[in-house]
Each structure stands twice: as structure tokens, then as C-alpha cells.
Amino acid sequence: MAGIYFHIPFCRQACHYCNFHFSTVLSYKEKLVSAIAKELFLRKDELLGQTIETIYFGGGTPSLLNEKEWHHMIDALHKNFDLSHVKEFTVEANPDDLTSQYLQMLQQLGVNRLSIGVQSFNDEHLKWMNRAHNASEALHCIQHAQNIGLSNISIDLIYGIPGMDDITWKRNLQQAFDLNISHLSSYCLTIEPQTVFGHRMQKNTLQIPADETSEAQFLLLQDTASANGFNHYEISNFGKPHHYALHNTNYWKGIPYLGIGPGAHSFEPGMRKWNIGNNPNYIKAIEKGDLPIETETLSVNNQYNEYIMTGLRTEWGVNIDEIQQRFGESYVASLHKQLQSHVDAGRVLFHHPNYTLSKEGKFLADGICSDAFIL
Ligand code: SF4
Numbered sequence: 443m444a445g446i447y448f449h450i451p452f453c454r455q456a457c458h459y460c461n462f463h464f465s466t467v468l469s470y471k472e473k474l475v476s477a478i479a480k481e482l483f484l485r486k487d488e489l490l491g492q493t494i495e496t497i498y499f500g501g502g503t504p505s506l507l508n509e510k511e512w513h514h515m516i517d518a519l520h521k522n523f524d525l526s527h528v529k530e531f532t533v534e535a536n537p538d539d540l541t542s543q544y545l546q547m548l549q550q551l552g553v554n555r556l557s558i559g560v561q562s563f564n565d566e567h568l569k570w571m572n573r574a575h576n577a578s579e580a581l582h583c584i585q586h587a588q589n590i591g592l593s594n595i596s597i598d599l600i601y602g603i604p605g606m607d608d609i610t611w612k613r614n615l616q617q618a619f620d621l622n623i624s625h626l627s628s629y630c631l632t633i634e635p636q637t638v639f640g641h642r643m644q645k646n647t648l649q650i651p652a653d654e655t656s657e658a659q660f661l662l663l664q665d666t667a668s669a670n671g672f673n674h675y676e677i678s679n680f681g682k683p684h685h686y687a688l689h690n691t692n693y694w695k696g697i698p699y700l701g702i703g704p705g706a707h708s709f710e711p712g713m714r715k716w717n718i719g720n721n722p723n724y725i726k727a728i729e730k731g732d733l734p735i736e737t738e739t740l741s742v743n744n745q746y747n748e749y750i751m752t753g754l755r756t757e758w759g760v761n762i763d764e765i766q767q768r769f770g771e772s773y774v775a776s777l778h779k780q781l782q783s784h785v786d787a788g789r790v791l792f793h794h795p796n797y798t799l800s801k802e803g804k805f806l807a808d809g810i811c812s813d814a815f816i817l
Contacts, residue, residue: 444489445496445689446523448478448515449703450504451721454536454574458638459600459631463705463719464502474704474721475511477728479518481702481717484733486522488700488708494523496689496699497531500557505535509547516551530555530688532596538575540583542590549592555687556587557627560597563617564610567603572638584621596625596687601663602656603631604649611659612666619670624685628663629678630656657805664801675757677799677807694752712745714738746773747815754811759798773816780814 452471453464497519507515519525532555533548540558548556560580562568568576580597587595597618601611618626633639633650642648664674672680676694679687693699693709701708705719718724718734727734740748746769753760762774781797784790789803789810799807 443495443692443697444492445498445692445697445699446489446494446519447689447699447701447706447708448497448499448504449701449706449717450499450501450507451704451719452501452506453503454506454538455572456638458570458572459633461634461637461640462502465721468506470721470725471507472511473725475507475514477725478703479514480728481733482515482518482522484728484731485700485702489523489698492698493527494525495527495529496692497525497528498689499533501534503536503539503559504533505539505544512547512551525552528552532557532687532689534559535583536573536575537579537583540586542586545583545587545590545592549590553592555594555596556592557596557598557625557687558583558587560584560618561600562603563614564606567600567606570603571600581617581621584623588622593622593624594685595623596627596681597621597623599626599628600631601628601659602651604651606651606659608658608662612662615663615666619666619672624682625687626667626672626680627678627687628680630660660805661801664804673757674804677755677804691756694756695758696749696752708735712740714740742769743816745769750777750814751811754797754799754814755807757798759796761795762797763795776816777814781810784810784813 449463451464452468453466456466531553533553534557536559558580561571561573563577563580565577584595584597587593599614599618631650633643633648639648667674667680672682674680675686676690679690681687696711698710699708701715701717704717704721704724706717708715715735715737718727724734746765749765750760760777762777765777766774777797781790784803785792788800789806791798791800799810803810
């Protein structure tokens, strides 16, 4: 099994919290699409012998691509890879791009899942975050998609927004569930240094909510999702049964994927690779026939830490029999020792052979994982 991830590094405008790799200069979009098509050709043998199950277009904003650009990429994809076993084809999209016509075009290309960057149903919050859409566009695009039969829809929502009270958060959540979506990804607002919010923090003009406020909103999220029939299967992800994100689940389970486009990461057991995160340099290299890729071979400790970090965040947790088999007895002993205080405090649960995070432990996932790491 394997997946292919595409990074489309363009956005209409910069959201004030975002530190992903993207550019708002759209003039060389077509050139970049040609480079992506060529990268597919240059890397067509990397997944030889593997069954491609998932295709994922993320970014940036893939929904900024026009019909001609989509066809160029999808044709190259079909020419270079066997897509006959693809089960899930996801496109990340922003509400202001998703007209009925655009949605139909995506559907005709084979897209069967949308991940829509709604972030909030509150216009004040959307404006504050510098999102390019409003709440009404978010509502309408979901309805348009459902009307044409594109019903496997995930949306993103942000909590921990300064000044957002629990009532507004609950209203946001209920609005999402009332739309009959099948999946929700929800993240606490984090302030990254090289962003508008990061600069405001440095100047003391932005204050983020206390941890207790964000934790209360996270608990509200878990309760509301559960009451609406959604399983909390990864820290930030909630799905209806049979509607978990397959591409992301495969990633958390250590299944290989090929990353195409500037800044895209690839993974194969024991190795990580990533493309240069600079659009003009990426285009130049690919036009010359070079692959602008850096590679890191993972040490055994790094492979173990990665297994802990991705596994513990999911509902399946980490499995000590698998750790025994892949890494040996000393790693099992270390895990038991490192997690004991968290088990005693009820933040981690142990049901042989799996360790999982409790409801409260999920809010502290990063700290618990780093306690379990071997450095
Ligand atoms: S649209 Fe997405 S990728 Fe682009 S700036 Fe906003 S959050 Fe970042």
C-alpha cells in the first residue's frame, strides 16, 4: 500500500496564523504545474510494486488551480502511475473557490473526498484570521458539494481563538454537525513566530487564551463530536464510522507515501525525504531534470520515536508486541518506565498490548509523547 501527496503552494491571501509553505504570487502557477507533471515522470519508479490507495492534494490551496492546470496534473498522474486501486482521492479546498461548476469538475477528475478549510462559521473570527471567505460561502459550498453527490466531506475548525467563549465554540461545532459532514479536523490556534500573529505576540498586542480555556474547548469538542456519532480517532481528527481519512490514517500507521511539489515530504520505512520549499528554485531544478530532494536516514531511535509520536496520537495507540518485534526488549522496558507516571495519573491507558491516551491525556499528547522518546 502507498499514497501520493501533492503540495500546491499557492494561496489567495496569507492567513495570519499560517506558517505552511505557500506563495500569494500566482503568476507562475502554470509553470509550477508543469514542473509537478515532470516530477511525476522523474519519480515514476519510486512506488514500483506498491498498490496506490490514496491521492491527496494539500497546500496551500489546491482549489486555486484552474481546469486546464488540473487536467495537466491528473493526466501526468495517470500516465506515470497505476491508479486502478485508488480508494480515496482528497482535495483540500477553500470555500470561496467551490462553485457548483468547480465541484463538478473535481468530481469528474475522480475526486471523492473534500477537505474544506472552513475554520469558523463566525465572520468576525474569519476576518480576524484574514481568511479569504465568509461563513455564508462555507455553508453554501458544503451544500453544493452534497447536492452533486460529493458527500464525503471533512471540514477544519479552529478553537482557542482569543475572546471566543464556549457558547460561540459550541455553536460553531453544532453548525458543522448539522451540515451532515462525515469528518472533522479541529486544531487549537497555535502562534508561530514568522506569522502576523507571531509578530503581534512579540509586540505584546496579542494574547492567547490560557491553557485551561483551550483545554475546556477541546473537551467540549470531544463531547459534542461523540454526541453526534463521531469517533475521536486521532488527536485532531473525528470521523463517522467508515469515514476516517484513509490517507492520513495510512501515514499514522507508517505506510509509505510519495510527496510531489515544493516543500512536499515523502516517507518510506527508515527514510524521510523532502523537496526544497522554494517555488522558483523547485521549478528551475525540475526543468533541468534534477530532483531537488533532501534525504534523511532515520536512526533506530528516530524510527521508534516516530512510531510513538504518530501511534500514541491515534485511537489504536502503540502496541508493545510490535515494539518488541521491531525494536527489541529494551525499548519495551523504556516505554513501560516512561509512561508509568502518566498511567498512574490517568492520562495514559494500558490494555495489553496497547498504550492509548485517555480523554484528558489527549490534550497533553505532545508532552506525553516526548516523555516516551528515546534520545
Ligand atoms: S489558506 Fe491554508 S495554507 Fe493558505 S495561508 Fe491560509 S491556512 Fe495557510
